[in-house]
Amino acid sequence: MSVVVVGSVAYDGVETPHGKVERMLGGAATYISLAASYFSKTKLVGIVGDDFDQADEQLLSSRGIEMEGLERVPGKTFFWAGVYSPDMNDRTTLVTDLNVFAGFNPKLPASYRDSPYLILGNIQPALQRSVRAQMNGVRLAGGDTMNYWIRDYRDELLETIREWDFLLINDAEARMLSDEYNLKRAAAKILEMGPRTLVIKRGEYGAILFHGASHFMVPGYLLEEVFDPTGAGDCFAGGFIGYLAEKGFDLKNGHIDARELSRAVIYGSVMGSFCCEKFGVERFRSLNRAEIDERFCEFRAFTEF
Amino acid sequence: MSVVVVGSVAYDGVETPHGKVERMLGGAATYISLAASYFSKTKLVGIVGDDFDQADEQLLSSRGIEMEGLERVPGKTFFWAGVYSPDMNDRTTLVTDLNVFAGFNPKLPASYRDSPYLILGNIQPALQRSVRAQMNGVRLAGGDTMNYWIRDYRDELLETIREWDFLLINDAEARMLSDEYNLKRAAAKILEMGPRTLVIKRGEYGAILFHGASHFMVPGYLLEEVFDPTGAGDCFAGGFIGYLAEKGFDLKNGHIDARELSRAVIYGSVMGSFCCEKFGVERFRSLNRAEIDERFCEFRAFTEF
Numbered sequence: 001m002s003v004v005v006v007g008s009v010a011y012d013g014v015e016t017p018h019g020k021v022e023r024m025l026g027g028a029a030t031y032i033s034l035a036a037s038y039f040s041k042t043k044l045v046g047i048v049g050d051d052f053d054q055a056d057e058q059l060l061s062s063r064g065i066e067m068e069g070l071e072r073v074p075g076k077t078f079f080w081a082g083v084y085s086p087d088m089n090d091r092t093t094l095v096t097d098l099n100v101f102a103g104f105n106p107k108l109p110a111s112y113r114d115s116p117y118l119i120l121g122n123i124q125p126a127l128q129r130s131v132r133a134q135m136n137g138v139r140l141a142g143g144d145t146m147n148y149w150i151r152d153y154r155d156e157l158l159e160t161i162r163e164w165d166f167l168l169i170n171d172a173e174a175r176m177l178s179d180e181y182n183l184k185r186a187a188a189k190i191l192e193m194g195p196r197t198l199v200i201k202r203g204e205y206g207a208i209l210f211h212g213a214s215h216f217m218v219p220g221y222l223l224e225e226v227f228d229p230t231g232a233g234d235c236f237a238g239g240f241i242g243y244l245a246e247k248g249f250d251l252k253n254g255h256i257d258a259r260e261l262s263r264a265v266i267y268g269s270v271m272g273s274f275c276c277e278k279f280g281v282e283r284f285r286s287l288n289r290a291e292i293d294e295r296f297c298e299f300r301a302f303t304e305f
Numbered sequence: 306m307s308v309v310v311v312g313s314v315a316y317d318g319v320e321t322p323h324g325k326v327e328r329m330l331g332g333a334a335t336y337i338s339l340a341a342s343y344f345s346k347t348k349l350v351g352i353v354g355d356d357f358d359q360a361d362e363q364l365l366s367s368r369g370i371e372m373e374g375l376e377r378v379p380g381k382t383f384f385w386a387g388v389y390s391p392d393m394n395d396r397t398t399l400v401t402d403l404n405v406f407a408g409f410n411p412k413l414p415a416s417y418r419d420s421p422y423l424i425l426g427n428i429q430p431a432l433q434r435s436v437r438a439q440m441n442g443v444r445l446a447g448g449d450t451m452n453y454w455i456r457d458y459r460d461e462l463l464e465t466i467r468e469w470d471f472l473l474i475n476d477a478e479a480r481m482l483s484d485e486y487n488l489k490r491a492a493a494k495i496l497e498m499g500p501r502t503l504v505i506k507r508g509e510y511g512a513i514l515f516h517g518a519s520h521f522m523v524p525g526y527l528l529e530e531v532f533d534p535t536g537a538g539d540c541f542a543g544g545f546i547g548y549l550a551e552k553g554f555d556l557k558n559g560h561i562d563a564r565e566l567s568r569a570v571i572y573g574s575v576m577g578s579f580c581c582e583k584f585g586v587e588r589f590r591s592l593n594r595a596e597i598d599e600r601f602c603e604f605r606a607f608t609e610f
Binding site for chain 2 (some may be wrong): 302
C-alpha cells in the first residue's frame with residue numbers, strides 16, 4: 001500500500017572526517033522516500049527551485065517514487081551545509097538557505113489523497129497539520145519534528161501531534177518535549193499527548209519503541225566505518241513507515257500486531273545503517289532489497305539469546 | 306562451580322541528584338561478589354583496615370560469600386568519594402584515599418586455588434597476573450582494568466591480559482586500549498591481544514560482546530529512576546561470571562556455547578540494572594533470584610522481534 005512522504009527536498013554541503021561534499025541531493029523527504037521505496041509505493045510532496053538537477057530527479061524516479069507532488073518554482077532549492085565533529089556524534093550547521101522552501105505550502109495531488117499511510121518530515125507543525133487534513137481516511141499518520149518547533153511553536157505542535165498515530169523523534173527532542181530527562185517517563189508523558197506509538201531514535205545507540213504500556217529496544221548497528229550520518233534518522237523513518245505500509249499494518253481497526261511495529265523499528269534501523277555507509281544518498285544507488293533483508297536477519301542474529 | 310573474586314573492598318562517599326551518602330560499603334570486589342553470589346559459590350579476595358564494619362562483613366556473609374581471602378590489617382579501609390553529574394553520565398572523584406589498599410598483595414588461600422573461575426577487578430595488572438598464577442587449572446579467567454593502567458602501565462597490562470579468557474571494559478577504555486574510535490575495529494584489535502571474549506560496557510546504552518568473528522548486543526535496561534550508578538559495571542561483571550560458573554561454562558575444552566555467553570551478558574545487565582535502583586549495595590539486601598530471572602525474561606520480551 002502507498003505512503004505519502006512530505007518534507008524538504010534540498011541540497012546539502014557536508015563535511016565529515018572522511019571527506020567533504022560541496023553539494024549533493026538531500027532533504028528529509030528525499031531520504032524518507034528513498035528508504036520507504038524499498039517496501040511500498042512512495043509518493044513524494046516537496047518543493048524545489050529551477051536549479052534542481054534532472055539527474056537527482058531521475059534517481060528518485062528510478063526508485064519508483066511518484067513525483068507529481070514535487071512542486072517546481074522559480075528560485076533556488078533549499079540549501080543546508082554542516083560539519084560533523086570527529087566522532088560524528090555532533091554537527092554544526094554552517095548554512096541554512098531556505099530559498100524556495102520558505103514558501104512551501106504543501107498541496108496534495110488528488111492521486112495522493114487516498115493513500116493509507118502518511119509520514120511528515122520535520123516542517124512547521126501547521127503545515128504538517130494541513131497535510132493531514134487533506135488526506136481521506138488515512139490509516140496511519142505520523143512524523144518527525146525538531147527542537148525549534150518544540151521550543152517556539154509548542155502549542156501548534158501539540159495540536160498537530162494530537163492527531164498523529166506515531167511520533168518519531170530523537171532522545172534530546174523527547175526530553176525537551178516532555179520536560180523529563182528519564183526516557184521512560186518522557187515517553188509516558190508524550191504518549192499522553194496523542195500518538196499511540198512513539199519511537200525515540202538514539203543515533204549509534206539504536207532506538208526505543210513505546211507502544212501502550214510496553215516498549216521494544218534495539219541497539220544500533222555496528223558499522224566499521226560511518227562515512228556520513230546525514231539523513232540516517234530520515235531513512236529510519238522511511239524504513240519504519242515503508243515496512244508498515246508493505247504489511248498493510250492498521251493501528252485503528254484492531255489489526256494491531258506489536259511484533260510488526262518492532263520489526264518496523266528494525267527495518268528503520270537497517271535503512272539508517274545503510275545510509276551512513278556512503279555520503280548522502282549514494283548508498284541508495286546500488287542498495288537492493290536482498291541486502292536489506294539480509295541485514296534484518298543480522299539484527300536478529302546479534303540480539304537473540 | 307565456584308568463582309574467585311579479587312579487587313577492592315572500600316568505603317564510598319557518593320552524591321547523586323537523588324541524595325548523598327557520606328560513607329557506605331563499596332569497592333569492585335564487593336559489588337562483583339554480591340552479584341555473582343546469586344549464581345555461584347563466591348570467594349572474595351581483598352584487604353580492609355581495622356575500621357571495617359562487622360555489619361558490612363555480615364552482609365557479604367549473608368549472601369554466602371566466602372571471606373577467608375579478606376585480609377584485615379591495621380589502618381583504614383580504602384576510601385573513595387565522588388559526585389555525579391545531573392544526568393549521571395559523568396562523575397567527578399573528590400577523594401581517593403588508598404589507605405591499606407596501597408599495600409594490597411593478594412594471596413589466595415589454599416581453599417581458593419582450585420576454583421575453576423576467576424574474575425579480577427580493576428587493580429594493578431602485575432597483581433592481577435600474580436593472582437592468575439596462583440590458580441591451579443582455572444577454567445575461565447578474566448577481568449577489568451581502567452584508563453590509568455592502559456596509559457601508564459601498558460606493557461604490564463598487555464602481558465597480563467594475554468593470559469585472560471575474557472576482558473570486561475567500558476567503551477572509553479576499549480578505545481584507549483586499541484587506539485581505535487570505532488568499536489568494531491577496536492574489538493578486533495583487542496581480541497588479538499589475547500582474550501577470546503571481549504565485553505564492552507556502555508552504561509545506560511547496554512553492552513556488546515565480541516567473541517571470535519561474531520558479536521552480540523544488548524541495550525541497557527530502561528529504569529524509571531537511577532538512584533546511584535556506582536558499582537553497576539562491577540555488578541555486570543559479577544552477573545556475567547556468576548552465570549557462566551553456574552552453567553559450568555568452559556571456553557577451553559570445546560564446550561563453547563556462544564548463546565550462553567550472550568545470556569551471561571544479559572545476566573550481567575540485569576545485575577547492573579538492579580544495582581542502580583538504590584544507593585550503594587542497598588538493593589542487594591532484599592534482591593532475590595526470582596526477581597533476577599524475571600528481569601532476564603523482561604530483557605527477552607523487549608528485545609525479541
